[in-house]
Amino acid sequence: MQKGTIQVQTENIFPIIKKFLYSDHDIFLRELISNAVDASQKLKTLSSIGEAKGEVGELLIEVKLDEEAKTITISDRGIGMSAAEVEKYLNQVAFSGAEEFVKKYKGQNENAIIGKFGLGFYSAFMVSDKVEVFTKSFKEDTPAVRWECDGSPEYMLEETNKTDRGTDIVLYINEESAEFLDPERIRGILLRFCRFLPVPIYFRHKNEEADAPPINNTQPAWKKKPSELSAEDYQNFYKELYQYNEPPLFWIHLNVDYPFNLTGILYFPKIKQSYEIQKDKIQLYSNQVFVTDEVKDIVPEFLMLLHGVIDSPDIPLNVSRSYLQGDPNVKKINNHITKKVADKLEELFNKERKEFEGKWDSLGLFVKYGMMTDDKFMERGNKFHLFEIAGYGEGEKKFYTLDELRMATETLQKNKDGKLVILYTTDTVQQDAYIRGAEAKGYIVVKMDTLIDPSFVNQMESKWSDVTFNRVDADIADNLIDKQENLDSILSKDDEAALKGLFDIKMTGLSMTVEVKGLSTEAPPVVATRPEFMRRMKDMASMSGPMASFYANMPDEVTLTVNGNHPIYQQLLKNDDKAKQEKVVHNLADLALLSQGLLKGSNLTSFINRSVDLMGAGEAEVGSVK
Numbered sequence: 001m002q003k004g005t006i007q008v009q010t011e012n013i014f015p016i017i018k019k020f021l022y023s024d025h026d027i028f029l030r031e032l033i034s035n036a037v038d039a040s041q042k043l044k045t046l047s048s049i050g051e052a053k054g055e056v057g058e059l060l061i062e063v064k065l066d067e068e069a070k071t072i073t074i075s076d077r078g079i080g081m082s083a084a085e086v087e088k089y090l091n092q093v094a095f096s097g098a099e100e101f102v103k104k105y106k107g108q109n110e111n112a113i114i115g116k117f118g119l120g121f122y123s124a125f126m127v128s129d130k131v132e133v134f135t136k137s138f139k140e141d142t143p144a145v146r147w148e149c150d151g152s153p154e155y156m157l158e159e160t161n162k163t164d165r166g167t168d169i170v171l172y173i174n175e176e177s178a179e180f181l182d183p184e185r186i187r188g189i190l191l192r193f194c195r196f197l198p199v200p201i202y203f204r205h206k207n208e209e210a211d212a213p214p215i216n217n218t219q220p221a222w223k224k225k226p227s228e229l230s231a232e233d234y235q236n237f238y239k240e241l242y243q244y245n246e247p248p249l250f251w252i253h254l255n256v257d258y259p260f261n262l263t264g265i266l267y268f269p270k271i272k273q274s275y276e277i278q279k280d281k282i283q284l285y286s287n288q289v290f291v292t293d294e295v296k297d298i299v300p301e302f303l304m305l306l307h308g309v310i311d312s313p314d315i316p317l318n319v320s321r322s323y324l325q326g327d328p329n330v331k332k333i334n335n336h337i338t339k340k341v342a343d344k345l346e347e348l349f350n351k352e353r354k355e356f357e358g359k360w361d362s363l364g365l366f367v368k369y370g371m372m373t374d375d376k377f378m379e380r381g382n383k384f385h386l387f388e389i390a391g392y393g394e395g396e397k398k399f400y401t402l403d404e405l406r407m408a409t410e411t412l413q414k415n416k417d418g419k420l421v422i423l424y425t426t427d428t429v430q431q432d433a434y435i436r437g438a439e440a441k442g443y444i445v446v447k448m449d450t451l452i453d454p455s456f457v458n459q460m461e462s463k464w465s466d467v468t469f470n471r472v473d474a475d476i477a478d479n480l481i482d483k484q485e486n487l488d489s490i491l492s493k494d495d496e497a498a499l500k501g502l503f504d505i506k507m508t509g510l511s512m513t514v515e516v517k518g519l520s521t522e523a524p525p526v527v528a529t530r531p532e533f534m535r536r537m538k539d540m541a542s543m544s545g546p547m548a549s550f551y552a553n554m555p556d557e558v559t560l561t562v563n564g565n566h567p568i569y570q571q572l573l574k575n576d577d578k579a580k581q582e583k584v585v586h587n588l589a590d591l592a593l594l595s596q597g598l599l600k601g602s603n604l605t606s607f608i609n610r611s612v613d614l615m616g617a618g619e620a621e622v623g624s625v626k
């Protein structure tokens, strides 16, 4: 047997790092500025514990763009490096001085250090033909050095005459990366990645004012304590993030230090149009460095609709999707955020219910989506999810939680299996007659009229084991709650059969079933209903899915319930004029279909003609009558 160590040739690995380390070339600036921030923070730490003597002075970072020389220079006034340190940190790829520092100074604000891998510096070679480093250590009597490398494993190191403490990194931008010599491009990258870094960053360019302010806000709201911030501060920060005029509904300030580090502010936006919601996203930061706004794996999916900032040094800077999915911290962060959001919603609901209800139009979407996609959240959401009751005007709205609805409907809305039947309307105008019919029986009808509701109804039916949903027009009011009571009509068996025969009507695009029942004399003579199951299938077909076209092409199923107790039939059945009987019955059926919005095209034309005919019967022939 033979054992050995695989030899890695640096000549081979270097180009690979250059090419594949980061797919997004913009990040070279983020990496180098992060190093400059680290160098500044380290100096602060060392000075605070007396290891760095002398004045710290103003710690600032400058990014200079020189289009003529085709260079970008990043300068800091941080700890700098000695020749030995340059050897150690820059010449040994993947030897991270940041990590070493954190280990050595554990407990001394080590979370402020961004670097972790010892690779970031090399991203400079993605955009440069040559990189020069001029650096002078904070340690007295340590000569300044100049390091130069053209991206091959060979480098040059010599003493130089830099007098002030800190590091200048000069990038000689290569031809393929000429885009980075455009000041607007650089400004854009700085604003994207460095807007909230803790050390002031100045962009220097010949067109810039010499006294232009730094491009960053070094003390973003999420880094402050909630007790230091007023509502206005939170709202102003929201504007700073997204340039909105519309204030958010409310916000949650996140602040965790165990078992992982996480700070941030999540805002609940006001949602006007559901298609608008993905426009602005939650931004992910690591120690105030922008990482990404693709937070899919860190934030629970339903909370992607929120806005704001999450900052965690436990999320590595060079995140890749596959990395994140496997990261145990990410899962914990995810659970924590879900819990915090649920806590906040529950608190608002308990303490300020009226206000909570006032915001339900926007909040409902988050809550419902959350309950559908996250079982833990559903358990919490059950307490504050609200049903809006139909039948109230615009000004006065009424809301019930599931428990309240259960109590209010306890006696009337239980079916034969003891399940709560939630009656809902998707369109209070179109289904008005049915809502009134249900209300007349003492039932409560809830509104389910948003985009997400059809799926919510389906999902909750399987999650809430003792609840079923019935759309208010799914059956006649008497049958909406299936109590298995038999309703007999006062008609004789013969009359019932005759009536059923008259209602045996064929109509295009509709598949009709007729039944005769004995409803109250006030109920309409015919009620058209659409069985819940088939209607849901058709509704879903209008969205998508493999069975979509199958269901979409099915005729609309309608049940016509003929109220045998309605006085009109006793009159009608006595009439000998068979043709007139048929026309009246057809019209009654059409009226019922009309109230369901199912009378269309040629069916509607026939109805109009027949109505005119019936009105003028015996006097004049109008139009063609079927």
Ligand SMILES: Nc1ncnc2c1ncn2[C@@H]1O[C@H](COP(=O)(O)OP(=O)(O)OP(=O)(O)O)[C@@H](O)[C@H]1O
Binding pocket: 031, 035, 036, 039, 076, 078, 079, 080, 081, 089, 090, 095, 096, 097, 098, 099, 114, 115, 116, 117, 118, 119, 120, 121, 122, 167, 317
């Ligand atoms: N501007 C600077 N001033 C002082 N030291 C620096 C500077 N830039 C880099 N260094 C040193 O070089 C080391 C390597 O930097 P590099 O960016 O490659 O890795 P890192 O910052 O440690 O980790 P990451 O890969 O996560 O960025 C740093 O840890 C630091 O010790």
